[in-house]
Amino acid sequence: MTKIKSVRTRAWNWTGPTVPPKGNFCTNASDVLWDKGDAMSSFRFHNWLTCEIETEDGTVGIGNAALAPTIVKKAIDKWYAPMVIGEDPFDYAYIWEKMYRRSHAWGRKGIGMTAMSAIDLAIWDLMGKLSSKPVFKLLGGRTKEKIPVYYSKLYAGSIESMQAEAEEAKKNNYQGYKMRFGWGPKDGMAGMRENLKRVEAVREVVGYDVDLMLECYQGWNLDYTKRMLPKLAKYEPRWLEEPVIADDVEGYRELNAMNIVPISGGEHEFSVIGCKDLIEKKAVSVLQYDTNRVGGITAAQKINAIAEAFQVPVIPHAGQMHNYHLTMANANCMISEYFPVHDVEVGNELFYYIFEGDPDAVDGFLDLDDNLPGLGITISDKHLEHFEIEE
DSSP states (O other), rough: OOOOEEEEEEEEEEOOOOOOOTSSOOOOGGGSOOOOOOOOOGGGGOOOEEEEETTTTSSSEEEEEEESSSHHHHHHIIIIIHHTTTOTTOOOOHHHHHHHHTTHHHHHHHHHHHHHHHHHHHHHHHHHHTTTSBHHHHHHHOSSSEEEEEEEESSOOHHHHHHHHHHHHHHHTOOEEEEEEEEOOHHHHHHHHHHHHHHHHHHHHSSSEEEEEEEETTOSSSHHHHHHHHHHHHGGSEEEEEESSSOEEEEHHHHHHHSSOOEETTTOOOSSSHHHHHHHTTTSEEEOHHHHHHTHHHHHHHHHHHHHHTTTTTTOSSSSSHHHHHHHHOOTTOOOOEEOOOSSSTTTTTTHHHHEEOOOOOEEEOOOOOTTTBBBOOEEOOOGEEEEOOO
């Protein structure tokens, strides 16, 4: 069997046009700070990492990561790549444990786990290409004819602009819609009213026959959320996402136990055990790990099995091909998040500028090709003039 001979990382920094930041765009964990300016700045992803792993026969697997790519790149180049080179990619479980245990003192969350995720995604892409099968076929195969998707944008703005965006999105028959809150605890009762006006306005457009998801992005706190939940209930949200910071697991548990609106989270969890704790403590009703943060596909499949045993649905954070393959192969992953192609704003859009192959949603669904090996993406050269690339 062919062995891994090289690992190449590149950090892609977007220098092209961006949508300028707006006030009350999306609550986030930085809102509590007294700093002025764009509180979302540290949560914008205007750079990305690609990780290409090549085997002796010339086959290349592609992985990626969106968090702190220049730092993750150094972790891979200096620490993890030497552990991977010379290994058989089909020994993926051993490779994962080797990376995890040999960096456990510092790498079990954050930068280390993100680096491991990028490598693991590349290895699964490699295995698919070497087997001439799409990754979802290696994971168990097709559990659904097509993947239903929900529209994920609707950042806070004027009521008129949000309703116009929702009206336009409705033309694609998405199976749900996710909107963001623009006001949090520091904005008091007046901010609560602004949030509620926008939920009501979007519900008015999309109606009550599709799900509406509400996103806080860690920008609220326990007290504020407890006050908001009864006010939100009449709009029948599918879930309230990340109302408090990721470390406040007890806060998630308390909110979920109120049984007013289902609580979702896990996007900022970084391990199998961390996700297990969220599930076991009944902290979330919907789990949303991010595959390129939580340890890659190898870790995600373990988490999926735990979640299914507890009957907690899994809806991975963000669209992107690695998540679509997991969703296709797992019956407990019932729908996918879908970011429409858009000018670069928050940064999730960069995936469309760096990679080719992500399927378009058609009439509220997307499909994966049974005959396309690996993850089905390639690195694009169409937008190179808008990137500074660090080798």
